[in-house]
Amino acid sequence: MTQFYNAKDVAVALAWRPLIDAIDGLFRVGCTMPIRHHHGFHIPGEEDGTLLLMPAWSEGNYLGVKMVSVVPGNSGRGLPAISGTYILSSAKTGELLAILDGAELTARRTAAASALAGRYLARQNATHLLVVGTGTLSLNLIEAHSAVHDFGQISIWGRRFEQAEKIASEAQNRGFNAKAVSDLEATARNADIISCCTLSDKPxxxxxxxxxxxxxxxxxxxxxxxxESDDAAVLVASVFADTREGVLSEGGDIVQPMNAGLIDFEHIRADLYDLSRGKHPGRMSEEETTLFKSVGAALEDLAAAIVVHETKGG
Incomplete structure (x- = not known):
């Protein structure tokens, strides 16, 4: 019988450390992940929306596809920018197993992938996290990174200070030592980990x-x-990706300097496949500056959906 998991079900089932480990594990063994469909759609009187279709399957095990819409104009309506649905089926029989809330799944697996990268790439003694952006992902990133590192200080910056204060207050309610900041440069200069979750088209x-x-x-x-970063950041840092293919086709932070001839394909040291499989050791020294660029991978969605389905008794 098909199971339906709403946003609350997904959030409860996806505890951070098990989710991070599940994504790590699926990157290690791999799955089939066709290039995602990426379509823009016009919305009269505002910025275009984006429709994403993301399939992936593990042979003889699970098959899934996510349909997500991203509507930047929703911020002015008080609605989340991201919404969607995940459909999980059997990769052996094709039987429909579950339908999951795609927005919650996306938010949590995205934050978990960043935390997984942070496990490999950030300093183990990192104590100051700066989150840039005040959308749905900001609290998820605070929680996910905090599952890997013990932060004594968490700063939140947003274009609207009052929104940063709102996120900081919610983070405080969840037990984090968080505060809103107005000086992005000064805070960034002191942060050990800077996590950006915006829809910016400028650094x-x-x-x-x-x-x-x-x-x-x-x-x-x-x-x-x-x-979200300038060319200098890409040049000064050791660059890593969630998947090379995804970042090289869609990640503007890497695509733009590459198109300008400032970097080439080899500038990406490794992706999560390489890190999870031990093909690259990750951070090489305490002084190394690292950069992780993610655009999302259907493998991460599949790993998260499997955790939800199996945790909830599927």
Whole structure:
């Protein structure tokens, strides 16, 4: 019988450490992951939306596809920018097993992938997290990164300070030592991990701000026309990706400097496949500056959906 998992079901089932480990495990063994469909759709009077279709399957095990819409204009309506549905089936019989809330699944697996990268790439003694952005992902990133690192200080910056204060207050209610900040440069210069979750099309974090040993986590810019860091950040840091193929086709933080001839394919040291399989050791020294760019991978969705289905008794 087909199971239906709403946002609350998904959130409860996806505890951070088991989810991070599940994504790590599926990157290690791999699955079939066709290139995702990526379509823009016009919305009269506002910025275009994006429709994403993301399939993946593990042979003889599970098969899944996610349909997600991203509508930047929803911020003005007080609605989440991301919504969607995940459909999980048997890869042996084709039987429909479960339908899951895609927005919650996406938010949690995205944050978990960043935390997984942070496990490999950030300094183990990182104590100051800066989250840039105040959307749905901001609290998830705080929780996920905190499952890997013990932060004494968490800073939140947003274009609207009052929204950053709102996120900080909610983070405090969840037990985190968080505060809103208005000076992005000064805070970034002192942060050990900077996690960006915006829909920006212009750099927010500059390379000259990154202290030696800092880790920059770029989550939000998922189109070639979007970016959250400048060229200097990409040049000063050791660059890693969730998947090379995804980042090289859609990650503006990498695609733009590559198109400008500033970097080439080899500038990406490794992706989560390489890190999970031990093909790259990750951070090489305490002074190394690292950058992780993600655009999302259907493998991560599949890993999360399997956890939900099996945890909830599927």
């Amino acid at each position: 927010l974090i500059l390379g000259r701000w990154l202290k030696p040993g800092a880790h920059l986590d770029l989550v939000g810019a998922f189109k070639p026309t979007m970016r």
